Amino acid sequence: MKKIKYSVLALATITASLFTSCSSDDDAPMIVNEEEVITTVTVSLTSATNGNVTLTSRDLDGDGPDAPVFDVSGNLAANTVYTGSVVFLNETETPAENITTEVEEEDDEHQVFFTANGGLDVTTNGFNLDGDGNVLGTSFVVTTGAASTGTYTVTLRHEPTKPNTGLTDAGGETDVSASFTVTVQ
8 A cells, every 4th residue: 555655646746747847838939020221211202283302311331330321302392282202221132122011011010200390391291090090101291381491300110109199209119210401492
């Protein structure tokens, strides 16, 4: 009888140690969404009556020693409505990778913000929305007011708080930001 008690006790100990030593190591791995390289930001503004304006920021060496190169194709007309779109590219690859596609596929994790500073009389609204009805901002409407000059900043945020009232309370991380000197005449 003593032998059976020891055998049952040994079996119980082995079974318990199997259950406690086997952990759930086969949990689904955490998906890492690597930050994309964005070298180029292009804002295209189109007016049916006053032509097109393109704003481009290109920084091919990223955080390297070279400063970004900014190009503004012309001035905005005063008191005009422009339809707008923004494209984000990785031009370190050939052909250039269109990051805008990923931003739009992961629309609930991104938002584009537009900020006018320095007296620039420009408002941006009419944004396209993500799948949850919150602002995405890859297409938009720009309305100019009186003649003015200032900076127009485009910022792409990853994992912002949505909805938000703007860049100041959006949180998240900045994927790219580009500030253009713009003139309304």
